[in-house]
Amino acid sequence: MTHIRIGTRASALALWQANHIADLLRQVPSVGSVELVRIETTGDAVQDRPLSAMGGFGVFTREIQNALLDRRVDVAVHSLKDLPTLFVEGLKLIATPARAPIGDAFISHKYSKFDDLPAGATLGTSSLRRRAQILNRRPDLNLIDLRGNVDTRLRKLRDQNLDGIILAQAGLIRLGFENQITERLDPEWMLPAVGQGAIGLECREDNVEAVEALRTINDPKTWNAVLAERSMLFALGGGCLVPIGVQSIAEAETLTLRAAVLSQDGRQRIYDQISGASDRPQELGALLAGKLLDAGAKQLLLN
Numbered sequence: 001m002t003h004i005r006i007g008t009r010a011s012a013l014a015l016w017q018a019n020h021i022a023d024l025l026r027q028v029p030s031v032g033s034v035e036l037v038r039i040e041t042t043g044d045a046v047q048d049r050p051l052s053a054m055g056g057f058g059v060f061t062r063e064i065q066n067a068l069l070d071r072r073v074d075v076a077v078h079s080l081k082d083l084p085t086l087f088v089e090g091l092k093l094i095a096t097p098a099r100a101p102i103g104d105a106f107i108s109h110k111y112s113k114f115d116d117l118p119a120g121a122t123l124g125t126s127s128l129r130r131r132a133q134i135l136n137r138r139p140d141l142n143l144i145d146l147r148g149n150v151d152t153r154l155r156k157l158r159d160q161n162l163d164g165i166i167l168a169q170a171g172l173i174r175l176g177f178e179n180q181i182t183e184r185l186d187p188e189w190m191l192p193a194v195g196q197g198a199i200g201l202e203c204r205e206d207n208v209e210a211v212e213a214l215r216t217i218n219d220p221k222t223w224n225a226v227l228a229e230r231s232m233l234f235a236l237g238g239g240c241l242v243p244i245g246v247q248s249i250a251e252a253e254t255l256t257l258r259a260a261v262l263s264q265d266g267r268q269r270i271y272d273q274i275s276g277a278s279d280r281p282q283e284l285g286a287l288l289a290g291k292l293l294d295a296g297a298k299q300l301l302l303n
């Protein structure tokens with residue numbers, strides 16, 4: 001029987017996700033016991049700057065990956081959207097359990113939908129993707145930086161008397177704040193982040209017991225969708241300084257991807273979509289990236 005040490009951040013959302021994975025792993029016959037090991041990441045330690053100003057890459061995941069490499073933990077539980085697509089020698093992304101809703105939520109105590117916001121209203125979000133898509137639709141809005149965990153952001157909405165904030169539906173639902181959602185934003189215009197709503201399970205590639213256990217809790221539909229999204233992001237090479245949004249619609253045999261690359265001010269938006277066989281997700285993602293690059297995303301990514 002295997003003992004599995006799960007590496008996780010200590011935020012409420014990360015612990016919810018890690019406990020959810022621990023529960024799933026305890027059902028696996030080869031797994032004897034599961035333990036959580038809390039790890040502080042750069043993203044947790046530095047709360048006063050937008051992530052895009054922190055050198056970006058892997059601020060919520062790097063320390064957990066180091067713990068895997070140092071054999072302090074056996075499995076890393078990540079919010080997949082925080083996990084860079086760059087390959088790390090010795091580690092492997094093995095599985096993604098069933099995904100939560102992928103979209104973003106508008107939360108306001110003053111207006112009952114996003115489109116009711118008056119000219120000049122103040123919204124909190126520090127995600128470049130959300131900023132650019134909001135500005136593309138509503139260039140008049142006043143966007144202010146909002147960082148911190150989900151509960152911190154909900155508190156700032158009240159304390160700073162903001163007109164609204166935008167958060168991922170997934171985090172709100174998992175933490176029991178679904179009733180705070182004012183409007184589920186239409187992914188038609190507010191395209192989600194790559195991997196949003198999915199939990200990514202990573203381990204050392206030579207850890208056969210962990211690999212086998214993780215494979216049994218994979219959800220193939222989610223896996224195909226996130227592989228397509230991540231291969232698109234990798235091919236775009238945009239890192240986290242270029243606003244990129246993607247919605248994938250996973251059906252039994254077909255996978256559809258709709259994606260956009262925007263300028264930071266939201267004025268330029270390169271959009272395209274693709275459909276194809278769901279069992280060749282990486283090809284689809286790379287093809288869509290190629291179409292976006294040819295249509296002008298190349299210029300935006302150089303800036």
Ligand SMILES: NCc1[nH]cc(CCC(=O)O)c1CC(=O)O
Pocket residue numbers: 079080081082150166167168169170171195196197198199
């Ligand atoms: N970077 C923060 C982060 N990472 C994952 C989630 C939510 C859960 C998810 O989208 O998987 C959030 C908060 C948010 O964007 O509202």
